[in-house]
Amino acid sequence: MVFILGGGLILAVACQSSANGISPPATMQPEPILPGMPSISEPAGTPTPKVPPLPILDADEIALGRRVYTDNCAECHGENLEGESDWKKQNEDNSFRSPPHDASGHTWHHGDDVLIESIELGGARLPDNIGGFSKMPAFEGVLTDEEIAAVLTYIKSTWPDDTRNIQWEQTIREQVQ
Ligand code: HEC
Structure with missing residues (x-):
């Protein structure tokens, strides 16, 4: 199972550990890149949905x-x-x-x-x-x-x-x- 995270980080985890579809850990949520911009991170503990691979643009x-x-x-x-x-x-x-x-x-x-x-x-x-x-x-x-x-x-x-x-x-x- 491969999850693609913000920042281009690709994290591979064993399938059984993601059977409940909850990933990745809150500590790995993307932080705002621009100073002063609001964070788009969810509060700690909020499950992130499974993210399909980034689509290829036509x-x-x-x-x-x-x-x-x-x-x-x-x-x-x-x-x-x-x-x-x-x-x-x-x-x-x-x-x-x-x-x-x-x-x-x-x-x-x-x-x-x-x-x-x-x-x-x-x-x-x-x-x-x-x-x-x-x-x-x-x-x-x-x-x-x-x-x-x-x-x-x-x-x-x-x-x-x-x-x-x-x-x-x-x-x-x-x-x-
Ligand atoms: C007359 C000027 C004007 C035109 C023409 C215009 N925009 Fe905008 N647009 C703005 C302004 C001013 C804002 C910032 C205020 C707002 O969010 O409405 C904005 C905001 C936006 C936002 C929100 C961005 C954000 O980060 O929240 C999007 C998306 C956007 N424009 C897309 C477009 C697209 C696509 C077009 C052409 C199809 C377009 N705009 C044409 C003036 C314009």
């Missing part, structure tokens, strides 16, 4: 996603997914700046379902009481489900494997909750 889907990104996202998130300068600061009108989607941002802290919802609903999904607002448009009905999935695949294709592993584990964790 080259045609990446190519479609790159086109969708250039046409719809690059004006705010940057041609090279670099985000706006000083993106952690807010604009004078209190609007949030567009974060990067490369590995220097925090897109990879969220599982697929959260990211797809963010793209579908845009800034309207954010609660009123968070001290700012987002000008990101909603893409539900503008892009097809296939295009939204493809743009996410393109974004993932720019991340190193250890970053992708953490995001993949988070995707699985969100799905079983």
Whole structure:
């Protein structure tokens, strides 16, 4: 039995020790890589679901996603997914700046379902009481489900494997909750 952990660490354990599907130990949960970012770790003792191997990204889907990104996202998130300068600061009108989607941002802290919802609903999904607002448009009905999935695949294709592993584990964790 092989478990793929955040950080690209691959841990092989005997099958009988994982018969209950609980792994890995809480002490091996990924820690936040960026200072000041919230940890995506579960509280100690929370069982982590079995994580299937990291999927291989489809080259045609990446190519479609790159086109969708250039046409719809690059004006705010940057041609090279670099985000706006000083993106952690807010604009004078209190609007949030567009974060990067490369590995220097925090897109990879969220599982697929959260990211797809963010793209579908845009800034309207954010609660009123968070001290700012987002000008990101909603893409539900503008892009097809296939295009939204493809743009996410393109974004993932720019991340190193250890970053992708953490995001993949988070995707699985969100799905079983
Ligand atoms: C008009 C500018 C604008 C456009 C166009 C735009 N975004 Fe955004 N986006 C933002 C801003 C500002 C934020 C930060 C506030 C928020 O979360 O809504 C954001 C946040 C996000 C997030 C959440 C990231 C996180 O880590 O929480 C995702 C995912 C995202 N954008 C994807 C996209 C994709 C994919 C496209 C193109 C299909 C796109 N955005 C187009 C401005 C934009």
